[in-house]
Amino acid sequence: MDVRVEPRLDGRVGILELSGRGGTNPMDDRFVRELDAAAAEIAYAAQGGRIDVLVIRARGRHFSVGGDLADLAQVEDPSAAMTHMTGFAHRGIATLHALEIPVIARWQGAAAGGGIGLLLVADVVVASRSASLTAGYSAVGLSPDAGVSWGLARRIGPERALELLLSNRRLDAAAILALGLASEVVDDEELDARVEARVAQVLEVGGAVLRTTKRLVQRAASVAIGDQLSEEAKGIAAAARQERFVVAVARFAGGTDGR
Incomplete structure (x- = not known):
């Protein structure tokens, strides 16, 4: 399955859903283009008063493993490709951060790299016990993108953000909750129900x-x-x-x- 970022409206709720690549949802050129377009569509709906909350969710085992290194390995100039891709990704991320409505993220499985940037857009994060976070950047010789440095520094403080980005250590669900990167952690089978409850609470x-x-x-x-x-x-x-x-x-x- 090709990687996709699909926006849709369900009553007063906007939904941004990630899907593709065996449930890992990596961020390739198509992903960032679709993210940019989807974010603009969601923002237009929010500004028009058609939706009052956005849910960011992903199909499959993982939320998003971040940048697709296999895709970058196929290009002649990875640096130029990265510049091209961050143009789309960062515009989409900035649009989502600027939304005037609350954003709720549903997090299962792994989040890494730019996938963390999408989670940091959210005002409320409901994570399953399978959730984990690994920055990933330093392991392959990269610095952060997708607003990860900004979002982590604001959420957990600059010292902890820097340590997390440079150490590349893996956080499990308990550590994610303790750091304040999730609003709550629930059993995997309860994840959908808790997200729905959070949405209902916001709409009320x-x-x-x-x-x-x-x-x-x-x-x-x-x-x-x-x-x-x-x-x-x-x-x-x-x-x-x-x-x-x-x-x-x-x-x-x-x-x-x-x-």
């Missing part, structure tokens, strides 16, 4: 509040507290005009708050 919040909350959290590390407080005030005032809050207040006013 509602589109406007989802977008405001994600925007506030994303900007928090780069703005002063005064600016953040101002944005919070605007956001909560806008949310207070929405039907869900109006109904909630009416229930309390009528003494039907459930207590």
